[in-house]
Amino acid sequence: MTAPAIPPGAPINTGKLSALTMNGLGDSIMGAQSNYTVFNTPAVQNQIANNIPAWTPSTAYALGNVVSNGGYQYYCTTAGTSAASGGPGGTTTATDGTVVWTYNPPLNIQKRGTSMFFWAEAFSLGTLQFDMTQGYGGYSGSLLKVIVISGGQNYSSGDTVTFNNGGVGTLVISGGVIIGVNVTNCGWSSTAFTYTINSSTGSGAVLSLVQGGSGTFGVPGCWTRDMVARLPDCLASTIGLFVVHGGTNDVVNFVAPATIIANLQTCYETLMAAGRKVIAVPITPRAISMTGTVPQTIQRVNRWIRAYCRGEAWANPNGYNQIALADPTTYLCDGTNGGFYPIGGTGGVLGAVTQDGLHPSHRGAMYYGYTILQAALKFVSPNCGYSPRACSADDGYDLILNPGGNMLEGVAWQPNTAYVVGQQCSNSGNVYRCSTAGTSASSGGPSGLTTSNDGTAVWTYIKNVGLSTLSGTRSAAATIGGVTVSGNLATSNYLTRNSGSASGTVVCSVESPWSNGQKGQRERMVFSLGSGSAAENWMLYLITSGETLAYANVQPADLGVTRFQAEVELEITGAANLSGITFMPAASSVAPYTPVQVGPNIVAAGFELVPSSGDPMPWPNGGKLLLRTPPFILPPNSVQFNMQLILSFNASGAAGSATANVAVNYWNIHKYGVL
Numbered sequence: 001m002t003a004p005a006i007p008p009g010a011p012i013n014t015g016k017l018s019a020l021t022m023n024g025l026g027d028s029i030m031g032a033q034s035n036y037t038v039f040n041t042p043a044v045q046n047q048i049a050n051n052i053p054a055w056t057p058s059t060a061y062a063l064g065n066v067v068s069n070g071g072y073q074y075y076c077t078t079a080g081t082s083a084a085s086g087g088p089g090g091t092t093t094a095t096d097g098t099v100v101w102t103y104n105p106p107l108n109i110q111k112r113g114t115s116m117f118f119w120a121e122a123f124s125l126g127t128l129q130f131d132m133t134q135g136y137g138g139y140s141g142s143l144l145k146v147i148v149i150s151g152g153q154n155y156s157s158g159d160t161v162t163f164n165n166g167g168v169g170t171l172v173i174s175g176g177v178i179i180g181v182n183v184t185n186c187g188w189s190s191t192a193f194t195y196t197i198n199s200s201t202g203s204g205a206v207l208s209l210v211q212g213g214s215g216t217f218g219v220p221g222c223w224t225r226d227m228v229a230r231l232p233d234c235l236a237s238t239i240g241l242f243v244v245h246g247g248t249n250d251v252v253n254f255v256a257p258a259t260i261i262a263n264l265q266t267c268y269e270t271l272m273a274a275g276r277k278v279i280a281v282p283i284t285p286r287a288i289s290m291t292g293t294v295p296q297t298i299q300r301v302n303r304w305i306r307a308y309c310r311g312e313a314w315a316n317p318n319g320y321n322q323i324a325l326a327d328p329t330t331y332l333c334d335g336t337n338g339g340f341y342p343i344g345g346t347g348g349v350l351g352a353v354t355q356d357g358l359h360p361s362h363r364g365a366m367y368y369g370y371t372i373l374q375a376a377l378k379f380v381s382p383n384c385g386y387s388p389r390a391c392s393a394d395d396g397y398d399l400i401l402n403p404g405g406n407m408l409e410g411v412a413w414q415p416n417t418a419y420v421v422g423q424q425c426s427n428s429g430n431v432y433r434c435s436t437a438g439t440s441a442s443s444g445g446p447s448g449l450t451t452s453n454d455g456t457a458v459w460t461y462i463k464n465v466g467l468s469t470l471s472g473t474r475s476a477a478a479t480i481g482g483v484t485v486s487g488n489l490a491t492s493n494y495l496t497r498n499s500g501s502a503s504g505t506v507v508c509s510v511e512s513p514w515s516n517g518q519k520g521q522r523e524r525m526v527f528s529l530g531s532g533s534a535a536e537n538w539m540l541y542l543i544t545s546g547e548t549l550a551y552a553n554v555q556p557a558d559l560g561v562t563r564f565q566a567e568v569e570l571e572i573t574g575a576a577n578l579s580g581i582t583f584m585p586a587a588s589s590v591a592p593y594t595p596v597q598v599g600p601n602i603v604a605a606g607f608e609l610v611p612s613s614g615d616p617m618p619w620p621n622g623g624k625l626l627l628r629t630p631p632f633i634l635p636p637n638s639v640q641f642n643m644q645l646i647l648s649f650n651a652s653g654a655a656g657s658a659t660a661n662v663a664v665n666y667w668n669i670h671k672y673g674v675l
Contacts, residue, residue, distance in 0.1 A: 016381045017240075020277065021131040022117060024216045025227055025234055025267060026245035028192075028359060029284055031211070031218020033115035036132040037140045038563070038633055039106040047138050047212065048073075051186035055087040061099050064166020064187045066142060073139065074101035075188030076166060104188065105595075108140050108213075109632050113362040113580055113600035113609075114355065116243070116281075117216070119369025120376070122625040125383040125569075128376055132630040134237040136219070138212025142186035143167040143193060147208040147229045151177035155202030162196050163209070165189030171197070178205045186212065192221030215630065217242075223250045224263035231270050241379065242271050243326065243372060245281040248358070251297045252289040260297070261304050268308070269320055278323040279375045280305050281368070285332045285342040287357035295340050302329070324375035331367040344606055350650075352606030362580060362600055362607045370620060383621075396431075397553060397670070399423045404674040407553045407564075408468040413445040419457045424553060431467075432459035433553060463551055467492050467543070468668045470521045476508040483529065490523050494541040502532025502651035502658065511663070523664040526574075529651040530658055534579075535603045536651040542568070542643040542667055549587075549634075549641045552669055560636035566643060567628040568667035572619065575612040577658040579603050580648035583627040585669070587638035596632040603648045631672040643667065 024030040039048060048068065055069040058081065065076040069087040080098030088094035088101040095101075109132075111118045117130040138144045146169060154176045161171055167187030172180035178197075187193075193209045208226040211219050217234050219226065224246045234242060244267050247260045264280075271278050282302040307315035309325035332353045334343045342364070344352025353364035360368060396402065396409035399422040405411070410426035416439065419425075423434040427445040438456030446452035446459035464472065472491030479485070480496070482503030488510050489495060495508065505528050512521040529536060543551060554564075568583050580600030587595060600607065612619045619625075634641070649658035 016379060018381055019127050019129060020240040020376065020380050021134075021238065022120065022128045022241045022243065022376075023131055023135050023234075023237070023239045024117060024218050024243040024245065025230065025271075026216075026218045026243075026281075027222050027227075027249055028218065028220035029245050029248065029281075030116060030243065031136075031214040031216045032220045032359065033112050033365065034117065034132060034215045035108055035110040035112075035140055035213050036135065036137045036215030036630060037106060037108045037213050038133075038137060038631070041133065041137055044138050044212075047142075047144060047186060051143070051183050052139065053185055055082065055096075057082055057084050057087070058097075062166050064164075064189055065168070066104075066139065066166070066186050066188050067101070073104050073106055075104055075141075076100070077102045104140060106139075107595045107633050107635055109215075109596040109630050110601065111598045111630055113582075114360055114365050114602070116360065116365050116368030116372060118598065119366050120243075120372040121369075122627055123369055123373045123620050124376070124380075125621060125624060125626045127380045127383050128241070128373065129628070130630075131239060132215030134239055135216040136210060136212055136214055136233075139186050139188070140213035141165075141188045141190060142212045143169075143183055143209060144186065144212035145210045146181035146183060146195075147210060147226075148178055148180060148205070149208050149225060149229050150204060150206040151179055152202055152205030153177060155197075155199055155205065159197065159199040159202055161207070162198065163187055164191075164194045167193070176202065178202075178207075181207065218245075221249055222246070223253070223255065224260050224267070228263050228266050231267065234271065234276075235274050239276065241277040241279065241376065243279045243281060244268065244271075245284070247283045247298075247301050248286065251283065251294050251301070254293065254297075257297050257300045257304075260301050264301075264305065265308070268323055269318065272320050272322045276322075277376075277379045279326045279372055280309050280323055281326050281372075282306065282329055284358065284360075285329060285340050287341045287345045287354070290339065290341070298340055322379075324378040326368070326371040326375040328364075328367040328371045331371075332364060347606045348604070349606050350608065355602065355606075362602075362609055366610050373620070395668075396426055397424050404670055406468055406668040406670055408463075408669060409465060413440065413454075415440055415442050415445070416455075422555070424462075425459070426465045430464055431462045433462055433550070434458070435460045462553065464491065466521075469666050470510065470523050470664065473510045476506075482532075490521065492542070492544055493523060494544050495525070496539050496541075498537040498539050498646070500529075500533050500536030500538075500649075500651060502529040502536050502649070504529035504531075504651075504655060504658075506538070514663075514665075522666070525660075525662045527647070527649070527658065527660045527662070528656050529649055530653050530655040532651040534605055534650045534652045536649040536658065537603070538647045538649075540645040540647075540664070542645060542664075543641065545642050546640055547642055549638060552641050554634060554638075554641055559634050559638055561633065563631040563633055563672040564669055565629055565631050565672040566667065566669040567626060568643075568645060569665040570625045570627065570645075571663040571665065572623040572625065572660055573612050574659055574661040575609065575619070575623075576660075577608050577650045577653060578647065578660045579608045579650050580646070581609075581625070581627070582644070582646035582648070583629065584646075585629065585632065585634075585641065585643050587634045587641050595634060596629050598627050598629050599646070600648060603650075605650065608650050643669070
């Protein structure tokens, strides 16, 4: 694809915006660090209809084949022949004849702590929004689509294509040229996908395999030529800001620097000419496959990327200026080894910036996210200081008056008003849901902790007001192993330890007003741990464990259908050996299930976050982070609902070596995309 020409230096948009949607084009550095599989989005429904066939009896299945049975999806982990009837069932591993199937959750959604986009969004406090719904969703670890880069020549109708992941597809051939590939089984694999075209006459065809489920336009294992092939998909989205990283797979396959540069230039300029903002990320440092000319190629390409973003005429002759550079290289490189190696080598040691010598650890991803945020300030205005709370009783949910409001709060009750079933109100310090339609009384309104008559309307008590702004207090006093917990928690909150053996203290308090003088309540927890394990996990339930779905006003008709989104604002200071922050909704069901995770997916040595002081990249915004979930769907068999904030520490050091001062400012949940 050739980028459209625009006049040299012609600005596309010279003004700064207040916010931009963000996504990425590239390889596994961005694409393998998140996951978005929601089966009721149109693209994924199409994939189910076309690429996930129904299970059939007495059928030979290959490793990686995917089937649907009884409303569940499974991938083949042991090849064989299926039984004469029945097929796999349930949400675990199932034996079917001589085939073994593994269940794959259909609602698996994660913004991981190893994702640069997670941290860029969290640091931006709302100015950058990582929109996973427009990237490549679909069955996680599967083949979403195949793009033909080059059709080759002399192919015939009997030629076939095979995929290493158990995927199945047929070639579409016209005049000896491959013009398409119809995928009929998406397959599954935990490794990069490869293909083989089986032909005795044809040659020259090049296919690009698009892996489903990342929520980005990044695909593991891809080359820059594959990125060019995916540009039409990027342009079909409404994403305003694209982060582009590519070339790391080209260089280890010894693609010429000029080819890599030409492909990246096409990506940059095609996006900019279409009115999109671009942030370029140089090829990341790596500690693996650094043989032959790889180091020199990386340096040559990166020199061009930096010059292009600066607008140097030799690199950017057309004067494109809607591009900025996010360069974490100097944060990531080990300056003592004389090569282009990342700090911590192949990972597994304190302070490592990669998991495996290439893909970012939590610490490395923070550096990426921080530099992306700094680069984005060319296009968006910074979110400075404190803004008013986004979530309060003023933004309460109501089916009619405010259907996009905070579902934890209600709209103030009104007298002499017609109410319908499903409307929500706040009154006398509580939140109620209308269970019988009618007209409210001239005064008073619903009260009490059960069912309340109000004129001809009837209300059902749900909870107390102020849940999202952490109202009320109760004692937090407890002894958990060798840890002494003291002080107070907000009424609805509950603190527990999931794992670990550390000793130390956790001091809790409910600030009212906040320690900076801002009015209202917030939760604060001060951790001082140590002399324990490297996987110390503490969980704060923001809705007490075991609450019903109605507690968040989730109705049976919402399950498996309605998309929700939640967010929490934190302030973290004094952090040392803090290895992860997770914010997630959890819905109990027939089988344990977590539909969405925002934060870390690995807790191990080398995954500690950047300390809040004494580091080249301190926590920006005074440690203030906004964690926003991707849109998620609750499983159809959910019966309870809660929200969890999990803090993970490497507490294997001496006493007091794992610390964090964490304030929870507010949190909310709302229906995604509803006004």
